[in-house]
Amino acid sequence: MRGRRLLGGRALVHGRTPLRKGALRRELVLRRGERGAASVLALGIVGAVVGVTALTVPTATIFVASQRAANAADSAALAAADAVSGAVPGVACELAAQTAARNGATLASCEAHGPAVTVTVATASFGIELTASARAGPPGWTG
Numbered sequence: 001m002r003g004r005r006l007l008g009g010r011a012l013v014h015g016r017t018p019l020r021k022g023a024l025r026r027e028l029v030l031r032r033g034e035r036g037a038a039s040v041l042a043l044g045i046v047g048a049v050v051g052v053t054a055l056t057v058p059t060a061t062i063f064v065a066s067q068r069a070a071n072a073a074d075s076a077a078l079a080a081a082d083a084v085s086g087a088v089p090g091v092a093c094e095l096a097a098q099t100a101a102r103n104g105a106t107l108a109s110c111e112a113h114g115p116a117v118t119v120t121v122a123t124a125s126f127g128i129e130l131t132a133s134a135r136a137g138p139p140g141w142t143g
Contacts, residue, residue, distance in 0.1 A: 058126055065125030066132070072103035073121045073134035080110060080117040081136035092117055105132075116141045 080096035082088045088095070093110035096119050100107045105121040108131060116137025123130050 062125050062128060062130070065123060066130050068103065069105055069121055069123045069130045069132040070134070072100050072105035072123065073119055073132040074136075075103055076100040076105075076107060076110075076121055077117055077119045077134035077136035080112065080119060081115070084112055084115055084117055084137075113137075114141060 076096040076099045079088075079099040080092040083090045083092040083095045092112050093107070096110050096117070097107040100119070100121045103121075105123040108120040108122045109118075110120075111118045114137075116135060118133065118135045120131055120133045
């Protein structure tokens with residue numbers, strides 16, 4: 001292979017013509033200048049993934065906490081309504097407070113209107129106060 005430079009056993013050819021001595025040197029310098037580019041790209045991708053995760057996890061956690069607050073309010077309202085109806089012994093709002101505490105919330109308000117009970121519970125997640133309300137009792141009762 002006369003007139004061609006060999007690199008790794010292969011002739012360096014640009015298009016159809018062999019690379020000249022100056023072109024070979026430029027080609028090797030360009031290849032050397034790109035070293036580490038994949039590391040920078042990988043670092044950028046990892047940084048983007050960490051950033052998205054840092055935004056997504058607190059948002060999802062707050063959503064889950066709001067659902068837990070709603071579940072605590074539902075169970076507290078049902079416990080209070082059972083006490084009002086006489087299905088279980090006890091004071092309605094005390095049972096609601098105990099049930100809310102078992103579900104990781106605190107009872108903010110409890111109002112009994114005849115056989116219907118309305119409760120509001122509060123819980124905190126990432127320093128944000130979340131509240132939820134629920135009503136239990138016979139359907140259509142306006143009290």
